Amino acid sequence: MPEQLLFAMEVTLNGLMAGVLYALVALGFVLIYKASGIFNFAQGVMALFAAMTLVGIMEGQVPFSHLINGVLGTDVHHFGWHVPGALAILLTVGVMVILAWAVQRFVFRHLVNQEPIILFMATIGLAYFLEGLSDLMWGSEIRTLNVGLPQGINETIDRVTYDLFGYGFFIDNLDIVASVIAALLVAALVAFSQYTKQGRAMRAVADDHQAALSVGISLNYIWVLVWSLAGFVALVAGIMWGTKSGVQFSLSLIALKALPVLMLGGFTSIPGAIVGGLIIGVGEKLFEFLLGSALGGATENWFAYVLALLFLLFRPQGLFGEKIIERV
Amino acid sequence: MLYREAGDFNTSYPQDSQTFPIRFDRYRYYVVLAFAFLVVPFLINDYWANAILLPFLIYAIAAIGLNILTGYCGQVSLGTGGFMAVGAYACYKLMTAMPEVSMFVHVILAGGITALVGVLFGLPSLRIKGFYLAVATLAAQFFLVWLFNRVPWFYNYSASGQINAPERDTFGILITGPNAPAWATYLFCLIFLAASALIARNLTRGTMGRSWMAIRDMDIAAEIIGVNPLRAKLSAFAVSSFFVGISGALFFSVYLGAVEVGEAFGINKSFLVLFMVIIGGLGSIFGSFAGAAFLVLLPVALKVVGVDMMGWPTDIVAHFQLVIVGALIVLFLIVEPHGLAQLWRLAKEKLRLWPFPH
Numbered sequence: 001m002p003e004q005l006l007f008a009m010e011v012t013l014n015g016l017m018a019g020v021l022y023a024l025v026a027l028g029f030v031l032i033y034k035a036s037g038i039f040n041f042a043q044g045v046m047a048l049f050a051a052m053t054l055v056g057i058m059e060g061q062v063p064f065s066h067l068i069n070g071v072l073g074t075d076v077h078h079f080g081w082h083v084p085g086a087l088a089i090l091l092t093v094g095v096m097v098i099l100a101w102a103v104q105r106f107v108f109r110h111l112v113n114q115e116p117i118i119l120f121m122a123t124i125g126l127a128y129f130l131e132g133l134s135d136l137m138w139g140s141e142i143r144t145l146n147v148g149l150p151q152g153i154n155e156t157i158d159r160v161t162y163d164l165f166g167y168g169f170f171i172d173n174l175d176i177v178a179s180v181i182a183a184l185l186v187a188a189l190v191a192f193s194q195y196t197k198q199g200r201a202m203r204a205v206a207d208d209h210q211a212a213l214s215v216g217i218s219l220n221y222i223w224v225l226v227w228s229l230a231g232f233v234a235l236v237a238g239i240m241w242g243t244k245s246g247v248q249f250s251l252s253l254i255a256l257k258a259l260p261v262l263m264l265g266g267f268t269s270i271p272g273a274i275v276g277g278l279i280i281g282v283g284e285k286l287f288e289f290l291l292g293s294a295l296g297g298a299t300e301n302w303f304a305y306v307l308a309l310l311f312l313l314f315r316p317q318g319l320f321g322e323k324i325i326e327r328v
Numbered sequence: 329m330l331y332r333e334a335g336d337f338n339t340s341y342p343q344d345s346q347t348f349p350i351r352f353d354r355y356r357y358y359v360v361l362a363f364a365f366l367v368v369p370f371l372i373n374d375y376w377a378n379a380i381l382l383p384f385l386i387y388a389i390a391a392i393g394l395n396i397l398t399g400y401c402g403q404v405s406l407g408t409g410g411f412m413a414v415g416a417y418a419c420y421k422l423m424t425a426m427p428e429v430s431m432f433v434h435v436i437l438a439g440g441i442t443a444l445v446g447v448l449f450g451l452p453s454l455r456i457k458g459f460y461l462a463v464a465t466l467a468a469q470f471f472l473v474w475l476f477n478r479v480p481w482f483y484n485y486s487a488s489g490q491i492n493a494p495e496r497d498t499f500g501i502l503i504t505g506p507n508a509p510a511w512a513t514y515l516f517c518l519i520f521l522a523a524s525a526l527i528a529r530n531l532t533r534g535t536m537g538r539s540w541m542a543i544r545d546m547d548i549a550a551e552i553i554g555v556n557p558l559r560a561k562l563s564a565f566a567v568s569s570f571f572v573g574i575s576g577a578l579f580f581s582v583y584l585g586a587v588e589v590g591e592a593f594g595i596n597k598s599f600l601v602l603f604m605v606i607i608g609g610l611g612s613i614f615g616s617f618a619g620a621a622f623l624v625l626l627p628v629a630l631k632v633v634g635v636d637m638m639g640w641p642t643d644i645v646a647h648f649q650l651v652i653v654g655a656l657i658v659l660f661l662i663v664e665p666h667g668l669a670q671l672w673r674l675a676k677e678k679l680r681l682w683p684f685p686h
């Protein structure tokens with residue numbers, strides 16, 4: 001087989017893996033949008049906040065230590081203990097649930113019945129708030145996150161492909177694990193929303209707030225539940241991306257990567273988020289590989305958006321989005 | 329007593345349709361204009377110009393531009409930073425290609441070029457609506473910034489990839505470059521702001537503004553009663569981008585002097601201008617001023633209080649700023665979704681009835 005084709009295959013595989021990670025972030029958006037009609041721009045910052053909290057808890061860091069030292073002149077930084085990964089993840093989930101409750105109680109409960117665009121702007125405000133809060137709580141330097149996920153080149157794939165084509169593919173173990181976890185997460189979420197009482201209530205709320213309220217579903221409870229779920233998805237995404245490239249501010253920018261995925265897949269569709277993520281992941285990697293050097297490189301910054309834009313011109317509701325019916 | 333229409337008789341149609349129908353309001357407006365044009369230039373120094381006045385004037389123009397698109401026409405745009413970059417780079421290319429032409433011409437031409445680019449990126453709005461459009465405008469943001477970063481023609485093949493404003497004058501007075509006097513740069517920006525506000529105000533209460541608002545309130549209904557959505561949306565994009573382009577050109581040439589496109593015109597700039605519009609008030613020219621003033625003054629005030637008075641480290645203050653801006657935006661949306669402009673409107677209503685409210 002010609003070498004170029006082999007490279008292209010490797011790039012495609014890596015693109016698929018990256019796409020899974022995009023889809024993971026997009027999933028959090030879809031969950032909240034479906035259940036409450038809120039387009040949650042803060043999803044990326046939630047991933048950053050979750051990952052920062054996880055690292056902070058694992059290292060036994062004192063929250064707000066920099067602030068306390070700066071204001072009071074003390075010198076506290078660590079409790080001096082290390083929390084094992086699994087326990088730290090559990091604690092972080094707890095923090096995300098508290099966050100979900102606070103967001104619901106203090107922000108969106110007061111914004112019921114506002115226009116979607118107002119809600120969207122509120123989430124941008126929330127994103128700023130969370131970003132500042134995570135900096136204040138845990139500091140703003142780059143952290144390494146290691147919860148015991150395997151990393152590095154996958155030897156088996158390297159050897160098998162070498163035997164087959166005479167060229168070993170470079171696939172990161174972490175990407176494989178991430179794909180498996182993402183697949184499991186999606187399966188679990190679908191099962192949750194289809195087969196449990198809470199899931200059914202969630203779908204009812206998504207369908208019609210008032211009707212759901214009138215059959216006795218607590219909107220507050222469902223919204224806290226949805227935000228907690230989104231927080232959990234954000235945590236998973238934060239762990240994956242954080243392990244891959246360190247926990248730092250740029251983590252929150254993956255939200256911007258997830259937006260074209262949403263446009264492509266449709267805001268209301270979980271399968272759409274997955275397929276959209278894969279298309280974007282493969283598309284941008286292949287585009288960079290084929291034309292990137294001719295155009296000056298770093299085309300990944302905009303390719304996803306332009307692709308989604310062109311796509312929307314032909315299908316304004318995305319691949320799997322509900323058909324938009326407009327009436328006066 | 330002061331703020332009344334009683335006793336103020338209009339005897340001609342132009343009088344009847346003037347911008348400030350109440351006499352007190354009109355005089356206040358003239359006083360503010362006179363103060364800004366005739367008094368401030370004599371008081372200004374470099375610190376005031378660079379820390380507060382220039383950013384305020386320039387962001388106010390950008391906020392007026394975005395307010396036309398988002399507040400009046402209802403098309404949410406997250407591409408403001410990208411369009412400001414178009415204005416800046418157009419201005420740079422014009423300044424270096426035609427050094428002898430007045431800066432006024434350059435800035436206005438830069439606005440015109442940005443308007444063309446704006447129309448181009450506004451085309452998808454005819455098919456894409458709501459959030460999908462907001463995300464689609466991000467395509468403009470990222471693509472334009474990438475373009476100016478990667479194509480050397482735009483930055484005249486300079487080694488650093490930056491653009492630097494050369495010294496240019498208008499009517500013999502230096503406007504750009506490090507040696508330009510503070511009062512000249514201030515007046516230059518002020519003229520553009522005053523003209524922009526005047527144009528925007530009169531556009532938004534005329535035929536064009538009404539068709540924008542009809543599209544905003546319900547586009548299908550507007551189409552049925554005979555508003556041409558193509559013309560309304562694209563004209564909103566054009567006018568909005570024109571103002572945003574002017575503000576980008578001023579931001580680069582007069583205020584910063586040297587620009588690295590990702591730094592100065594990144595996605596954060598888009599959000600900043602959007603916040604100004606929200607906090608100030610969607611669909612209000614006064615709101616654009618109020619929002620710009622608020623978000624320009626807030627960091628300065630926080631820095632004065634936090635760093636100079638309390639002696640906190642600067643990075644903590646910077647983080648607090650994020651928290652406060654975020655919390656304020658949420659608070660504003662909860663308490664007054666129509667922004668500072670609505671507070672102003674309510675205050676005026678109260679003042680009209682004072683001291684005998686019903």
